[in-house]
Each structure stands twice: as structure tokens, then as C-alpha cells.
Amino acid sequence: MCLSIPVRIESIEGSEAVVSINGAAYKAGIHLIDNPQVGDYVLLHAGFAIQKISDHEARETLELIKQMKSPF
């Protein structure tokens, strides 16, 4: 359901932020997230930032797979 991709906050004006999606700019609503900062990566869905991406968790997930022992 809910198509959503990570975008970077480039600038903030009131309750709107210019976000960049690989260089394409879009004005997104940031009403739904706490304390948005320039440089944050957020999930964009239907015009709104709906959640911040945790860089720590993002690495952790990959690390877990990298550390996994091969069964063979």
C-alpha cells in the first residue's frame, strides 16, 4: 500500500520543507514529525514526511546480514 521513499530535508519554512529526492526537489508537509532538521532523511508519503530514518538502525540491519554466518 503506501508508497514511501527516503528523502533528504534541504530547507525548512514553517510547516513545509524542501526535500531532495536524488536531486529533484519537492515541497513536503512536515506537520507530522517532531523537530525536523536540515540533513535529516525522512520517509515521504503522499506529500508528507511521516517518519525520520534512523541511520543507526539502517546500518545495524545491514551489519546483521553481513555478520551472518553462511550455512554452507
Next chain:
Amino acid sequence: MKYVHEYRNKELSQKLINKIHHSAKGKYTFMEVCGGHTMAIQKFGIPSLLPPKIKLLSGPGCPVCVTEKSYIDTAIAYARLSNTIIATFGDLMRIPGSTSSLELEKARGSDVTIVLSALEALKIAQNKPDKKIIFLAIGFETTAPGSAVAVVQASKARVKNFFILSAHKLMPPAMKAIVDEGVKIDGYICPGHVSTITGSAIYDDIARKYSLPCVISGFEPLDLLQTILALVHQVNEKHSTVEIQYARAVQPNGNPKAKAIMKQIFCETDSEWRGMGNIPKSKLVLSEKYQQYDAEKMIPVDVEPTISDKGCICGEILKGLKTPLDCKLFGSGCTPENPEGACMVSGEGACQAYYRYQSQTEIT
């Protein structure tokens, strides 16, 4: 793209695939509730990489597919009113109502415009004060907070010509309904983006009462493979707990701000789901305080009687009882160009995903 391409790594995928092959002992049937997962699974060709004993079923998590036909008929009736603009996500344009679709109404001269966000619909209302703007508010918990924001903004700016026609649905009641229906599954691949809003507690009941493993998954191949592996492990160890695979985006308590605004604006009500029947407390409608933005309450309209789907088994597909390949209409009487049921219209409907991407038999 950051946080996207890393999760499409072939080497790491292979590692997970090997591990899944190694760990899979018996037979497993998992349901991906979310249509976005269905799309990703097909797009990346995941079924062709899994052992045949793992079967993936598509669930009811495509909001367009489960939107009741009478809703489309109502939207079409509104589109035919003069001085009215229908603002909709592109998803709904081609969904067949009883006798027409929004795309066809637009071709016949109705003012139907595609928006990417509820706020865009509100802006149209502010720019065209002499028109009534009806925003077709579809989607699950992920999308509903955006509609709520638009209503709050409309209220603050005292906009009088902005209305929503809500078909916002809730995920957990449908997931429970599926199990109550008797569908045999061994675990749920839980919707990642719904969970960014709701958090993980909404699945606790399903894991506990129904003893079903639940893993909240992201949408990239590594996410899905890791989720499938986690489900296999839970089944093997006879566990049924809620795990968050998509930890980079899902907090256990979700997004409190989004939950608060939803609670402020909406209340729960029973609702029809296309093909699934009535599910208690599964829909969000505007609460009494915000009724002046409720299209159905404020703008009376005559809706044509709904004609039920003939021969289409979307309902059983949505419930996971059948796959698109079981449908007589699939590929012949029902194609994305001439869809019969909603599952073929929506880009993430199970039937369209099968039609576009699959056919394992044809590939091998």
C-alpha cells in the same frame, strides 16, 4: 538513493537466500498484507529465488482494491455535480464503479484532478473559492494523518469549500478478519509504512491470540528476505512474536504526533471492504466536530445503485483463499487494460502484480 540501494545488494541477498534455503524445513505459507510488498516481491523476482516450500500470499493491503464499489459510485456521482472538483490520488482514476470510472467521467467533461497530497487538494480549494473541492481520502493508517492535517489546516484558515470523502481503512481489523475467515497462514509479513505511524503494538493481539508470527518489513529485497528468514525461524521454533525488521523507520510506539492528529479528527466505524464484506471498526470517518468537512454529511447526492462484481474472485484473493491464477477471468476477461475487479486496476493489486511481473511457469 541512500537507504534504498544498499538494500538491493546482490551478494547480501544471496547470503539470505542461502540461509532461507538452509533453514526451511517444512512447508510455510506467509501472507504479505501490504500491496507494496506484493509489488516489491514480484518486481525483484523474489519468488523465483525462494525454495518452493515457501509460499507467499497477497493480502488485503491495497487500499484501492478494498475500497467498496459504492464509494467509487459516490465519487462518480459527486464528479457529475456542477461547480465541483474531485481531487484524487492517481490510484483511483481507473477503478471501475458500477457503470463508470473517474477517468471516463473526466473524459466526459467532469472536473477530476490528480493530486499527490491532501494539502494540494486544500490549495485548490483556497484558489477556487467558488467551487466545491472533494478530496477522495483513501489509504490506511499511513495516509490518514495527511488527510487529518488538511482538515486541521482548512479549519484554521476557515476554508468553507473543502470536503473529504473518507475511505480511510484500518489494517489490524482486516488482518484479524482474514484469520477468523479460516485462511491457513503461518505468519504475517506486516506492512512497514502503516507501522511507521501505528508502531508495533497493533499486531500484539494477532501474535498472541492467533499464535501467528508477525514481522514488520521494509520494502527492499534485503528487507523482505530478512523478514522471510525471521518468519521461518519463528515457525521452526514455534514462536509467535512481533518483530521489527524495518527498524530504520519503525519505532515500537510509531509516530505519536501522527496518531494524535488522527485521533483528534477521525473516529472509527464499521465498513464494507470490497470482496471481504463488513468488518467492524475498520474505517475512519470525520468525528462530529469536523462534520462541516465531510462531503457525505454536507453535500447531498443521488448515487446510482451499486452493481456487484460478476465472476470476479477479488474477494477471495484479498483474503488469501485463492491466487489470481485461480480466477477464470484472469488474463482473458480481466486485464489491466480492461479490468473487471479492483485487484487488476491498482498498480499494487495482487492481480496486476501477477499479470505484470509474474508467471513463474512462463519464465522457467
Next chain:
Amino acid sequence: MNDYIRPGHGSGGKLMHELIHDIFFRHFGHHELKKGSDSALLQSNGHRLAFTTDSFVVNPLFFPGGDIGKLAVCGTVNDLAVCGAIPQYLSAGFILEEGFSIAELEKIVISMAREAKNSGVNIVTGDTKVVHKGMADKLFINTSGIGYIPEYAGSFANNRKIKKGDVLIINGTLGDHAIAVLSEREDLPFQSTIKSDCACLNHLIHSLLEKKLHIKFMRDLTRGGLATCLNEIAQAQAIDIEINETRIPVKASVEGICETLGFDPLYLANEGKVVIIVSAEDASEVIETLKADDLGKESTIIGKVTSENGKKVIAESAIGGKRLLQMRTGEQLPRIC
């Protein structure tokens, strides 16, 4: 609902193919038409000619990287060039809506003249019609083109046999035109620097043909995108094709917009891209030749022919999974789910 013309009937996908087969081929019926190639190949007094036509209805008329006039010249020139012909003469028919600005019309005509000069064709005949306000959207252009097939392209035009192991090459990134046009429309609020790839490919293509490389087939990509084009080729030539998705060139910003709106770049329109099928041994020389031209800088192998008896197009994903690629069905609409 099936008895009316819908947008999908003009979108270069499956519906349009059905319309062409069920209505036009059925009643016009000439064997040359029924081949369904980009241009008709005709014999006249021992000379081999290619003849084609195309209509242009883009909205907006002006977009980053081009305008409807440039498109009208390039589209027809490319249809001739991919058949191995040297484009020579074009016609230009204009359907104008009452009230359309003459200054804008002139801008478009200047752009057509410039593009014709660059590609070496002459616009030698034309037609003008004006319809009442509301009966057309500002301006529609039709161009027809004629070209001759030089000796050295003769064997190419005769359609060499495509073999298992032949490779598919594309001359650059996908979807630039579609996204440039969409971002120019008010209803798609993205800001980007993406320009349409709209270009005449005849010089690029002839630099290949002159070298007498083993080119088996060429087709320029248009509205239906790469996936639709490959399906057309697979069906017409009775071959199976397999492409590798990680090798398909797509600009980062185009990819980003696609991911946001739920578009698949394999189904987006292009106006300056050609798919070339060539024997594996000549592939590197073809790429080298293409890269020497500005329009082929990002040329790359995207896949191969896997069977001489089939009709399927398969895509291998980033993680090695396989899926079937179908023709485009209708226009892609931005979606939230």
C-alpha cells in the same frame, strides 16, 4: 466502457496495439503496413525508399530540452533512420486552435527549421487548418518523411536474422523526456534539471551503418518506453529477450521521481533513444562508435537474445530474481500505493 477511445489507446502500449490491429490493419490491410515497422520500405524505379508519418500533441508545447516543433522533426527523422534510411524530405501539417498566439507558433516553426537543418532534411510541403476554440488544444503537428536507403544499409534493411547470443544496446538514459514534460506541468510539483532527450538520431545511426557492423535490428523508443519496445521486437521477430535491470541507465533524479510517484522507468517515454540488436562480436565496436557521438555517450549493453524461437521479455532484478516484462498498459498515473 470498452467501446470508446480512452487515453490508453494512444499511449503506445497494449491498447494501442489492439486498436491498430483490430481497426487499421483490418481495413487498410496492405502487407507493408501490416509489418508494423517504423517506416514503410518501398521500391520505386529500382530505388529503395522509406516513408513514415507521425503526429504530435504534447502538452505543454514547450518543455526543458525541446518543444513540440523539435519533437515533430526528430520523431519522423528517427522513424526513417532506424530503418536504415537517410531522411531527406518532410511534410508539416498544422492544426491550430483559434486564438493561439502567432508568436508562439513562430517560435515552434523556428525550432522545426533549426532541427531540420541540423539533421539534414528539408521541409518541402505542408498544410494548415484552423479549428474553433476548444476543438483542439492549441496546436497539433503532423509530419511525414521520406528517405532513401543507401547501398551500405541495404543488407540491414533486409533484416538480418537475429540469433541467440546477440546483444541489445541502448544509447543512454531512460525516461528523461517523460519526466521533463511532467515536471513542466503544473500538476507535478517537482523541480529538477532533467531535460528531454529529444534529438534526431540519424547521424548517430548512420555512423554505425557506414561501418557495416552486424546490426540486426534498430528501433527508436517512444511513448511506450523500453519495455513496450522490447515486447514489440520480441513478438515481431519471434525471439526471447533478457535484460539486466542493473545495467539500464537511468538518471538519479529520474529514478528518484519514479520511486516517489510509483513509475517504472522501463515504461517512460523517450524521444532520443534507440535500441540496437547486434551480434556479440561487434558489440564493443558498436558501443565505441556510439560513444564517439554526443548522443551516444552513455551507450551500454543492457541484455541479450536468449532464444530464436519465443516472444518473451524477461528482466533480471538487482538481486538476480527474474520477472516477465509486459507491454505498457495505459498511461502511468502518479500513485500513493
